Amino acid sequence: AQSVTQLDSQVPVFEEAPVELRCNYSSSVSVYLFWYVQYPNQGLQLLLKYLSGSTLVKGINGFEAEFNKSQTSFHLRKPSVHISDTAEYFCAVSDLSNYQLIWGAGTKLIIKP
Amino acid sequence: NAGVTQTPKFQVLKTGQSMTLQCAQDMNHNSMYWYRQDPGMGLRLIYYSASEGTTDKGEVPNGYNVSRLNKREFSLRLESAAPSQTSVYFCASSNPGTSYNNEQFFGPGTRLTVL
Numbered sequence: 001a002q003s004v005t006q007l008d009s010q011v012p013v014f015e016e017a018p019v020e021l022r023c024n025y026s027s028s029v030s031v032y033l034f035w036y037v038q039y040p041n042q043g044l045q046l047l048l049k050y051l052s053g054s055t056l057v058k059g060i061n062g063f064e065a066e067f068n069k070s071q072t073s074f075h076l077r078k079p080s081v082h083i084s085d086t087a088e089y090f091c092a093v094s095d096l097s098n099y100q101l102i103w104g105a106g107t108k109l110i111i112k113p
Numbered sequence: 114n115a116g117v118t119q120t121p122k123f124q125v126l127k128t129g130q131s132m133t134l135q136c137a138q139d140m141n142h143n144s145m146y147w148y149r150q151d152p153g154m155g156l157r158l159i160y161y162s163a164s165e166g167t168t169d170k171g172e173v174p175n176g177y178n179v180s181r182l183n184k185r186e187f188s189l190r191l192e193s194a195a196p197s198q199t200s201v202y203f204c205a206s207s208n209p210g211t212s213y214n215n216e217q218f219f220g221p222g223t224r225l226t227v228l
Binding site: 009045100 | 157205217
């Protein structure tokens with residue numbers, strides 16, 4: 001069965017510094033990949049998604065992620081974070097044959113002033 | 114276009130009480146989901162409905178029931194609430210097989226406390 005691992009439960013980073021949030025999934029079959037963001041006391045919203053094509057995917061708020069099939073990874077990056085990026089970030093995977101999403105445990109991004 | 118709406122936003126129950134969480138979507142999506150979110154555990158699927166008229170258990174169905182009332186609405190019922198069901202509940206919808214490709218759209222959540 002598919003599984004998703006977000007390697008860091010919390011990532012503290014100084015404002016204006018770069019950040020990488022890591023996500024690995026278990027299966028090497030073709031997949032759809034998603035990053036969602038949850039701001040404090042809110043629901044989840046889509047940040048970006050990989051369906052096919054270019055392995056570098058750009059999302060909202062300056063975030064991007066790179067799909068690496070050989071390493072089964074989909075790490076999220078931002079070159080310069082802002083205090084407004086404080087949130088929890090979730091990685092999710094879907095097999096092409098199954099519409100359900102398998103979720104990682106989440107990574108809290110903590111921005112230090 | 115409201116997307117996915119959930120009611121209520123907050124609820125406090127006593128152990129043993131029952132309640133129904135309501136969810137509706139106006140995006141004409143076929144599939145709907147109920148998740149619970151607990152600290153450090155991410156999202157766990159309680160029940161889902163692949164299409165109108167069908168429901169299936171997810172990862173943590175015990176203590177819950179669901180009803181897919183029509184294509185728009187998907188309710189979650191707690192028959193006899195327990196403190197272990199204290200959580201934030203999210204409803205989501207998707208339209209697999211379309212250009213959205215399994216992307217799920219979420220409601221704002223219901224924060225439930227069981228005393």
